[in-house]
Amino acid sequence: MRDVLRRLGPLCAVFGAAGAVVALxxxxxxxxxxxxxxxxxxxxxxxxxxxxxxxxxxxxLCLPYAQVQRANIIVDFFxxxxxxxxxxxxxxxxxxxxxxxxxxxxWRTSAGALSVREAGETTMIISLPMWWAYAxxxxxxxxxxxxxxxxxxxxxxxxxxxxxxx
Numbered sequence: 001m002r003d004v005l006r007r008l009g010p011l012c013a014v015f016g017a018a019g020a021v022v023a024l025x026x027x028x029x030x031x032x033x034x035x036x037x038x039x040x041x042x043x044x045x046x047x048x049x050x051x052x053x054x055x056x057x058x059x060x061l062c063l064p065y066a067q068v069q070r071a072n073i074i075v076d077f078f079x080x081x082x083x084x085x086x087x088x089x090x091x092x093x094x095x096x097x098x099x100x101x102x103x104x105x106x107w108r109t110s111a112g113a114l115s116v117r118e119a120g121e122t123t124m125i126i127s128l129p130m131w132w133a134y135a136x137x138x139x140x141x142x143x144x145x146x147x148x149x150x151x152x153x154x155x156x157x158x159x160x161x162x163x164x165x166x
Contacts, residue, residue, distance in 0.1 A: 001154045008147060009068055015140055016065030019058040026054035046126030053133040060140035063102070067147040072098070092155030099148035106141035109134045 033047040044050075066072060074094075079087050113134035121130040 001150050001157070005068065005147065005150050005154065008064075008143070008150075012064040012068040012143065012147065015061045015143060019061030019065075019140070022054050022061065023058040026051050026058065029054070046123065046128070049123040049125055049128065053128070053136075056133060057136045057140075060137040063140050064143040064147055067098075067102075067144045067151070070151070088155055088158070092152045095148045095152030095155060099145045099152060102141050102145035102148060106138045106145060109137040109141065113138070 029044065029047060029050060033044040037043040074091075076087075079090060082090070113131040116134055117129070117131035122128060123130060
């Protein structure tokens with residue numbers, strides 16, 4: 001499992017870099033739109049739609065990298081006095097729960113994409129197909145789910161909590 005996590009690490013980094021690029025492009029879009037609105041009273045048409053879609057995509061692409069780096073917030077208030085073995089098991093079950101949430105989100109965004117595609121729903125201002133936005137979220141969520149499952153399995157099979165990292 002540790003080997004699989006190591007091999008998936010570079011893919012997670014690519015997803016994270018792509019998410020960062022998307023977020024940067026959204027920021028540039030917003031700056032240009034605000035400047036156009038201020039100077040010519042004409043923003044970029046659909047800037048809000050593109051921002052919503054872009055930020056959702058950027059976040060979903062960054063989730064696998066955050067997961068493989070174990071960069072999620074962990075509240076350890078209740079486990080400060082627990083043994084390392086107890087913390088390891090609780091962390092592993094936390095990873096499984098997180099994997100379940102990621103998997104449910106990936107499944108529902110995929111199902112939503114199919115449903116919205118069938119309905120032919122588009123954005124209001126620039127008429128982009130809405131299913132694109134839904135479908136683009138699923139790969140990042142699915143990869144994050146896989147990483148979390150592997151980390152959970154590794155956590156249950158290891159004595160070292162640091163080994164749950166790639």
